[in-house]
Amino acid sequence: MGKHREIGTIIRSLGCCPSEGELHDLIAEVEEEEPTGYIRLEKFLPVMTEVLLERRYRPIPEDVLLRAFEVLDPTKRGFLTKEELIKYMTEEGEPFSQEEMEEMLSAAIDSESNSIHYKDYITMMVEVQLFKEKNKVT
């Protein structure tokens, strides 16, 4: 299990954005017949190269992400309450683990209103998501 999570990290940091299901499929492709918990580079490399060349699992553009939040906020308040976010993230889709949920909450929730203002949140996250070049000013 531990090794599979590391492969997920690698694949995602190479620029891909697979869902958990897609990730499992990919791992199944590169895994050993007898699962040792390790993945061999020789197997991984050609599969991954193909994924990259085909531009599979493209990252999600900012506007699409925004629309996803808006679906969860049909009355268009501009925010989701903490409870709503927890409910959606841990009960719907490919649910978060408790650790993932806590980690997301720590950065997303505005402590005063106990809610996530998703538009601002997205802007903040996207800014650091790119491996940006640093300015001269350190």
Added chain:
Amino acid sequence: MGSGTSNQHHFAFQNAERALKAAALIQRWYRRYVARLEMRRRCTWSIFQSIEYAGQQDQVKLHDFFSYLVDHFTPSSHNERDFLNRMFTEERFPKDLEMEKCSDYNSIEVPDNYTGPHLSFPLLPDHATALVEAFRLKQQLHARYVLNLLHETRKHLIQLPNINRLSTCYSEEITVCGDLHGQLDDLIFIFYKNGLPSPERAYVFNGDFVDRGKDSVEILMILFAFMLVYPKEFHLNRGNHEDHMVNLRYGFTKEVMYKYKIHGKKILKTLQDVFCWLPLATLVDEKVLILHGGVSDMTDLELLAKLDRHKIVSTLRCKTRKQSEKLAEGKRKASQMSSPGRPTPWFLPMSRSLPSSPLHVGSHKAHKTGRSSSIPCSASLDRKELSQQVRRSVDLELERCRQQAGFPLIREKEPVLFMAEADSDAEQLLQPTQEEWKQVVDILWSDPMAQEGCKANTVRGGGCYFGPNVTEQLLQKYNLQFLIRSHECKPEGYEFCHNRKVLTIFSASNYYEVGSNRGAYVKLGPALTPHIVQYQANKATHMLTTRQRISRVEESALRALREKLFAHSSDLLGEFKKHDADKTGLITLSDWATAVESVLHLGLPWRMLRPQLVSSSTENVLEYTSWLEDLAKEQLSHENIQSSVLETLYRNRSNLETVFRILDSDHSGFISLDEFRQTWKLFSSHMNIDITDDCICDLARSIDFNKDGRIDINEFLEAFRLVEQSCPEGNTSDGPQTTNTDDSSCSRPGAH
């Protein structure tokens, strides 16, 4: 769930489906974000660790240099011979007379205005507790008490065996702590969270109490005090940093001399001896072995238990006993491939196989072994072969010299050429054998690896990498359950490996930088199930989100990395030019990555780091000269010093500092201009650095700011605008120079 008409049902169903899809999308996006953060964290970690280990390798190279000097350099004058002799006097075994002088603390008066803690002996538990409290309030213990405590500590340690035995019958729970490295906050936190030592609460501290952090002295005082107060329950193991030679480089010597200007020398001398008396390992219930580094396939616990640990003054460099002709013959037959003589260069071909590449390509785990790389680097092979050739020719030279001098072929190492007199038989007996010394080095320096086998630890320059089969073999041979060791920093403060048979425990949180890692300690009850407790002794980190924490640490790592890049500017330029045959001034980013690795040998993922290091590249090519200039502008402040000289000195500054401190045997902080020039001359000729004598003279004179013919070591090092906070090697800074008082109220600058 809707009710009513099928239409509403339909909408409800659609809405639910859309919500599901939306949630899934957000989760997918978020997981990728987390993955990228994790990647950045790992890159940052690699940077710090590789720079740290490269520093340790440097130290070995330095000692290689000394060995080389000893064996090859013929001093051309009386002065030069004396000068060189002084470099090696640190190795001398402290004679009894000297030890007596050092323990003469009674003559030291404690002034009336002293506001720090007082100690009286025999120590009581209250004294030890009071000491913790006093240090928490940033007080300093008077030199008299320090020496007194060290004297008593030494008396106690002498009675202890090499391998201490603890039982969970007496103390129900035993807490094992790893490296502290002078970080007092962590120790205080452990005592706060876990409780102070007591007959019911046993502690084992597994080495590396000193160096790097700024409160090594205070940590030692506390540990020794509790050891005297609870001798049966409180145990210390020696680490590779409990070694006066290592201390010269990594800050402990500096700290002692700064805090104790008058008596520092005595304290250091006494400590040198106390360190040698520290036990080597602890065994709990005959089942759990606790030692600092690790084991090797040659580890022999019986031999380790029997040897005289006091003889091993330093694990870095050692004069080992001469063997008689017969013994030597026998030994030669027994270990065909062991190299004759030199204890220092342990990356010579011995009975272990060499790693396939000294470079560290690949993931974090693989990088230490240097083996599982799928991207061979042709430049490195040449270098490796070249260095092997050089070593072979050096060995041949050695043999030739020995033969010329009329000595028999197989001998343990001895400084032949200019030691004043040969060692007497009595002195001989004070030295450990090669075998004994290697056993101790192995347990203090080795690291576990994922692959099976056992091979030389080239990253550290000492000990070995040991695989799961080596662990298994040892555990079975001595009927043990598992191993607890320290020696390596881990992001979570601990790590299991070898099928949970080896536990690494590291207790210095925020070791590289605030937010870099947690510290941890492990508790063992009668069932011997390890129970881990983690912590991070810095309130600031709790307030930061993961992202912010990673950014801070990352910035610090990148700063250190840029500094390293600058220090190799000339080599980098040369390497870049090789990739630019048409002299366009441009190279591809891919070539940039290759070139940088072949110069720095840090095994880092340069392509991933490139956006952070190269801000000015268009269309996949880089104008390398201006990039190097930009680097220089960031680092340099003194335009008047020739930049190539500066760069070379800068790169070697750690080694230089170590050499200076060795030369500065009275720990005054000053060396003469002449010594500086001579040092540099020798050093540069060994390293094949091309700097003229005039250059050095000019440089020396320009550094002698007050023109008194002496160089203040600290001023000299300041001239490089050291980014001390970001380099693990330089975490103790000297702060303001005060007058000669053991004043405890100075605040210590330097982020930590």
